[in-house]
Amino acid sequence: xxxxxxxxxxxxxxxxxxxxxxxxxxxxxxxxxxxxxxxxxxxxxxxxxxxxxxxxxxxxxxxxxxxxxxxxxxxxxxxxxxxxxxxxxxxxxxxxxxxxxxxxxxxxxxxxxxxxxxxxxxxxxxxxxxxxxxxxxxxxxxxxxxxxxx
Amino acid sequence: xxxxxxxxxxxxxxxxxxxxxxxxxxxxxxxxxxxxxxxxxxxxxxxxxxxxxxxxxxxxxxxxxxxxxxxxxxxxxxxxxxxxxxxxxxxxxxxxxxxxxxxxxxxxxxxxxxxxxxxxxxxxxxxxxxxxxxxx
Numbered sequence: 001x002x003x004x005x006x007x008x009x010x011x012x013x014x015x016x017x018x019x020x021x022x023x024x025x026x027x028x029x030x031x032x033x034x035x036x037x038x039x040x041x042x043x044x045x046x047x048x049x050x051x052x053x054x055x056x057x058x059x060x061x062x063x064x065x066x067x068x069x070x071x072x073x074x075x076x077x078x079x080x081x082x083x084x085x086x087x088x089x090x091x092x093x094x095x096x097x098x099x100x101x102x103x104x105x106x107x108x109x110x111x112x113x114x115x116x117x118x119x120x121x122x123x124x125x126x127x128x129x130x131x132x133x134x135x136x137x138x139x140x141x142x143x144x145x146x147x148x149x150x
Numbered sequence: 151x152x153x154x155x156x157x158x159x160x161x162x163x164x165x166x167x168x169x170x171x172x173x174x175x176x177x178x179x180x181x182x183x184x185x186x187x188x189x190x191x192x193x194x195x196x197x198x199x200x201x202x203x204x205x206x207x208x209x210x211x212x213x214x215x216x217x218x219x220x221x222x223x224x225x226x227x228x229x230x231x232x233x234x235x236x237x238x239x240x241x242x243x244x245x246x247x248x249x250x251x252x253x254x255x256x257x258x259x260x261x262x263x264x265x266x267x268x269x270x271x272x273x274x275x276x277x278x279x280x281x282x283x284x285x286x
Contacts, residue, residue: 004257004260005266007257007260007261007263008260011260011263011267012261013261014264014272014275015275015279017272017274018272018275018279019279020278021276039253048279048280048282049278049279049280049282049285051245051248051249051279052245052249053245053249053255054248054249054251054256055260056253057252057253060251065279076281091281116219128255132183141244
């Protein structure tokens with residue numbers, strides 16, 4: 001159990017290290033605009049293949065990259081209804097305060113529990129390794145059953 | 151053999167490709183019976199880029215590669231005999247396996263992914279992300 005978690009997190013870490021190669025890219029369609037291309041998905045030449053990493057049927061991680069932005073969506077496992085409610089409440093609490101987190105997306109992508117949006121500006125201000133550490137630690141924290149009943 | 155593969159691709163003959171995949175599948179089964187999982191994996195990965203013209207071929211090829219991947223028991227040993235030319239195509243199939251969500255497949259793919267990244271580096275991952283033309 002613990003070893004699959006370690007392998008899962010290692011896989012996500014390696015994929016993020018490879019995928020987080022972002023550069024500034026002004027919008028091609030609208031003058032003087034700069035938008036995260038991974039959200040718009042209007043130009044296929046700016047997008048890389050999205051990658052879905054599943055640990056099992058319930059837990060998965062979707063990593064979508066583009067030239068100037070990267071979106072990571074997580075689905076965490078909930079064992080029963082109570083955990084489902086608790087996790088939803090907690091993640092909603094975090095998402096409401098997305099401004100403070102900078103890299104958090106206000107609404108998770110359809111089908112997932114929480115999403116992160118990292119742009120080239122984040123990579124310029126913040127350290128790439130630390131960003132990746134943050135995301136992996138976030139996942140570890142969830143999997144360590146902080147909110148599970150004993 | 152390579153010229154023959156090109157002719158098939160030019161003729162866009164899906165039936166011929168399905169036949170070749172079936173032939174590959176039989177070869178892999180016999181290699182697995184002889185306890186040669188690495189050879190089986192090499193056979194499965196060989197020519198994969200030429201064998202994908204439509205959804206049917208893709209899924210048929212995936213079944214064959216999946217069979218070979220699940221038969222690998224010793225991951226370290228596999229890498230000592232697998233040539234580097236197979237790393238990129240193997241990485242693509244690993245991500246394909248990870249997206250299925252099936253627990254044993256994901257376990258095996260995660261195990262191989264860790265070792266493959268150690269061997270091939272982050273460039274291998276990035277090539278599989280960036281290759282939008284030859285998607286498996």
